[in-house]
Amino acid sequence: MALALVAGGCSQDEYVAPPPGTTSDVADPAAAADTLRDLQAAIRAGDGAAAAALGADPRAHDLLSAVAVNAAALELSDVTLRYVTETGRTSGGDAWDGQVAITWRIPGLDRASARAELPVSFADHGTSISAIGGTGARLPLWLSAPLTVERQGQVVVAVAGHGAAARGYLAAALRAVAEVRAVVPGPGGLVVEVPADAEGLQRALDTEPGQYSAIAAITAPVDGSQAPGSPVHVFLNRTVYDDLDPVAAQVVMTHEAVHALTEAVGARQAPLWLVEGFADYVALRDVGLPLTRTAGQIAAQVRQQGVPERLPGDGEFDPTASHLGAVYEAAWLVCVTLAEHAGEGALVDVYEQVRDGGDLAGALRQHAGWSEQDLTAAWQDRLAGLPAVAG
Template identity: 30%
Template sequence: MAGRNSARRRAAAGLCLLLLPAFAGCDRPAPDTGARAGVQRVLDRRAAALLGHDEGAYATTGTRTPYTRLRAVPLASWAYRVTALGRDGTSADAELRYRVAGQDTAPVIARRTLTLSHTADGGWYVTAEGPAHGAGQQLWDQGTVTAVTGAHSLVLGTGQRTAGLRGYARLADRAVPAVSRAWGARWARRVVVLVPRSLDGMAALLGAPAARYRGIAAVTTAETPGAGRAPADRVVVNPEAYAILGDLGRQVVLTHETTHVATRSATTAATPLWLSEGYADWTGYLGTGRTPAEAAPELTRAVAGGHLPAALPADEDFGFTGDPAALARSYESGWLACRMIADRWGEDRLRAFYRAVGAHRTRAGAVEGALNKVLDTTPQEFTAHWQDYVRDRLG
């Protein structure tokens, strides 16, 4: 469809050039240009009022609901760009870009739909705003946001008690220096944690069915991959699954997710999930005193039953919609592979291996090249070493 549209645009441009002597009006603005510019001006005023904490000026542009829900969120930037105007003039699609102060090095990009009405003087008024079709919600779409600021963290929640959000901040504040000790200090060294009211709220933020994340305590999402910059990541919590974890489990989860934030700029399409998830688990379990059998119960059961894995898990083995036990074995397998590298070659080599894989231009050859360059081994030898390691630690 994109190709046909591009072809039509090129054809239209060519027709305009061919007919230019007789029809010099080909470059006239589209009929909605004036209306679109008017809507853009209202959204610019709306953004300026929000950043300037001017509720009165904000109210002159439309509904106050977003303002009141966002009051606690420290914003460094907030801007809309109108991308389309509805045929009937009562709606518009826009791209929202915003940064949280002290946290984001690149803006979050969100597709939004606005409901509009005319004012008495012929201007525009925003009566409602929400996610565009197919886009995930933003946290303030779910209610008033409460903010808790930690030493290395910002926790934003809806439908949550402030005391509970402080608990997340304490764990995140422990996670950040722990990740820096393992990965190094060349990352933002801060994390934003989103805590919605429920599993359904988590799924709405991610724009996915709730069933996909049932039993998953948290995920990290890279929302806007800026050119050459690390994206603005968010750790999104499933409060229902998180609530049933013990203190250690909660700390491991937040350290795991914080690791994803730290390693994001070194994680590319060339990085297999066994490595990215395994490394995050390796960091999460550092210093906890958990034995391999305690941290990898599903894989321990498989090995005890005579089912030693033949290969490291493929990316599709990490899907959240499959067998929970199989998913757990995939995570545990990746963790033990990273643990083996740290034990056999050292933690510095583990970091170097991770970066070397991500630096490869394509997935094909990435792991093989890094194994050869950093660990001086082959995929076959590495797999055999890993199988022996799994057998020795879990058997």
Template identity: 35%
Template sequence: MADDLGPGRPRRRVSPNVVAVLVLAALGAGLLVWQQPWADGGAATSAVPADAAAALTTQFADLSAARTESDFVRAAGAGPAAAAFGAATWQARRDMGADQVSFRYLSGGDSAEFANGDTRAKVEIRWTQSNGGDGRGNVQVRMRPQDDGTFDIVSASRGSGPLPVWLAGAVVIEGTDDIQVVRIDGGDVDVDVESLAATARREVAALVPTMTSSTLTIVSAPSADVAGALLGQTTDVVSQIAAVSTGFDMRNGDLAGPVVVLNPGVFDAMDARATQVVMTHEATHVLTGAIGLRADTWVIEGFADYVALRDDDAPLSVSAGQILTQVRADGPPKSLPTAAAFDEAAYGLGAVYEAAWMVFRMLGEDFDTPQVVAFYRSVLDGDPVEDASQSAFGLSVRQITSRWQDYLTKSASTVS
């Protein structure tokens, strides 16, 4: 998704146990493709028909024209895999209010791409925006050729952008006005999402009660592949990331807006403390309205950890071990973390988050909490960091940087 690299890019939280993550969270190479349970394996199918493009053009037009579940399922194909896909997709669309959607065949589908003879096509989806305009994107659709020259649609994966939630599998939406949990194919069964989200909301509200009126929406995917597909991201971007807070657009119907997407391939590898830290961090982004803003990244990420680690009793060797190790070896960083540093998907990314948090940890020790919150709010409101820091603390950014460097050096010398 192009927006991921621009000002509206998702807010990503790297796992606090980043070394374990590097060992446990390899997601494989190439395109992140999710295949629903009903798409795995399957008996050998017929050869792809010579007029595949014509057949698929008609079939996706029929999907667009369907106004009832039975029509939609029928358009998906005659076999059991297509029936399962059609029923789950129709119900998910209805539950999410994604009823202004159309499909258009673009290319592909004319040769077998899978061992069992399945093929895959590029399909454009279009949806109606709340402002009356149209949005569009494309997805990859896996299909199974049939003896009569038709296809069974069996699954979908990301194309040039994120995969809509309603195309990812069976969707269940539960919750209240405060917390909403969206489970895809049952979600991550190893995580008590509701409990983590409730704690996160309380922690954010305790610090910034006037900024937490919105709903905290958590998307719980059953696998790392699904999480990646929903985000439209490649393996090297998500392989160290436990969760992502991002903005869904109107392709996801009523879910349009800020959400937290959990990456179970990484999230499940963490201990209870770390999962709560990650959840509260991402909840801070969502509940304070930080998603998509043109604000300095170190402020956004540092404040999120300031909230998440506010009552944490772990030693600095755990919560800031990577940056303090670097400081002992090479001295403190020459400048505050840049936006580019947060975008680097490489070993050591955790140290960047720790460095940003240490700025706020220092400010929290030297100033009252309302001053720290006022600084953050001012930056979110669009004030230059220089102006916000002068207003809240009477300090320039250069002075904050110098204090932070000294703080890191002192902390590194006293933490083993």
């Protein structure tokens, strides 16, 4: 199943820059600033050749050319690059590492610019660049490798590498948007980023190795910030996603689209059973799968351990936790139970009110005429009545 967790740094609210390094006799901040200014101009112009000319070696030529081409394909705006400080020496007598502040935005899809600081390795006394990114630092996908970009209407898919796979991701994303808007009307588009592999996903989100190894997709701010308006995209873990059957893959894509299109990532006060359960409610709404598949894991758990005493807690949604599938199925059934009692419209109203900071108890009373205890009891009855449990 998919998981909507924000991959942040030390603070969820702001980036804290590292302390400045000691300026060496090699570093030339003025030259580095000029080089970044030239790279910024090349990126804004989509000029791969001009960007490549700033590379220190063939590998850097290829990367910088790809960065400019990626930016053009994504139609990026608000691209800025600013030298911040030296962070250390690298190999070579005229090379050093620096920290660079960068902004970028996909116009029409991102409400505000993403902001990040990332390592850049300078060479030739700062007149060229040998590498972008480093260990333990977030590396935006468009700055990491050549991309294949597919776009239709308000949906953009960016895939590391070349090939026809991007078209399949685009089709799933387009269907996901339609399925979400059938339940929750509203404007807005969707951006899906697909790193080449699990390591690429780790770099794009700056996470610990293996943190999302079993997760098919994540919805997260592209720069790790939870500041209002920070761009939120869907990231696919193609190692898992590509092995799913078509129905399961579409469920994952739609689930994540719910998070992105309804701004669920910023819903800090909403319980995860509501955030995740609602996303699965929308994703499974028109699929027509039997309960043996959509609730098989929670049914097996109920058979072994009995009906849970309470609704799923936030800690149970840890991506590394055991029985994660059962937790998601349980959350989905909470939302199904609520919709069966008060109607789909009431479920949407409860979701939106709580997502926007409203009190869960008040939302349940207002839209469903239930207390949380009433909901819990009805959900427990629903679990006990599952065919694999009651039978």
